[in-house]
Amino acid sequence: MRARVDGDFEDMDIQRLADTAAAEIEAHCGLALLGQVVTVTLQAWCKRIPLAIGPFWPEGLADHPVTVELLDEAGNITPHPAGWWITPGRYPVLNLTASVHGAALRIRYPAGYGTRTDSIPPDLQLAIADHAAMLYDARGFDDEMPQGLSMAAARIAARHRRVAI
Structure with a gap:
């Protein structure tokens, strides 16, 4: 992960990015992370x-x-x-x-996996954190940053997606 955060004045923004990252992982995988x-x-x-x-x-x-x-x-x-x-x-x-x-x-x-964030599997917790870090680093950039999940989050999420024929 690569988020460069100085101080705690952006904690609410970072929480919103983490919530957004979790919602994107849920939508991508067809998961309910929390109950x-x-x-x-x-x-x-x-x-x-x-x-x-x-x-x-x-x-x-x-x-x-x-x-x-x-x-x-x-x-x-x-x-x-x-x-x-x-x-x-x-x-x-x-x-x-x-x-x-x-x-x-x-x-x-x-x-869902449970009512607490620590009930979410560790690899999905890492995917959320990595994707939130990418969203944080992409603030203020329009076309320069790639769209979609971070590469690590996409690899992790791929293991949790349903495959159907």
């Missing part, structure tokens, strides 16, 4: 539904249980009448035991 509730609404689905944001956060279930609901054309909401279960992990999957029809299916589930 949060993800809501997905689908108009078409099958019995096996890969969930876009991971990892599944089992510790969050006490406060944020998984809900699977059907929405009809009028916007009425009913719990999904058939059984279902979640395959947890980095790439969670909702598995429905039966096909049920409706206008939409809404799924809410907890995702």
Whole structure:
């Protein structure tokens, strides 16, 4: 990392850059770094539904249980009448035991590594710090600095991205 910081008068700006770097890593990887509730609404689905944001956060279930609901054309909401279960992990999957029809299916589930920043894997913490340092050093430059993630952050993030065919 290469951020050249003198003093603490820019701490709030640096925190904003770190938050921005974390958000960019989340978007790039399809991750929830810190615990949060993800809501997905689908108009078409099958019995096996890969969930876009991971990892599944089992510790969050006490406060944020998984809900699977059907929405009809009028916007009425009913719990999904058939059984279902979640395959947890980095790439969670909702598995429905039966096909049920409706206008939409809404799924809410907890995702993230935990509630504290030290619950984020160390390599992703480094990616956030390196990318924040690049953003800090790029202040005031318009066209001279490369766009996108820092090279180190991109390499680290590549290990956490979902690959699909």
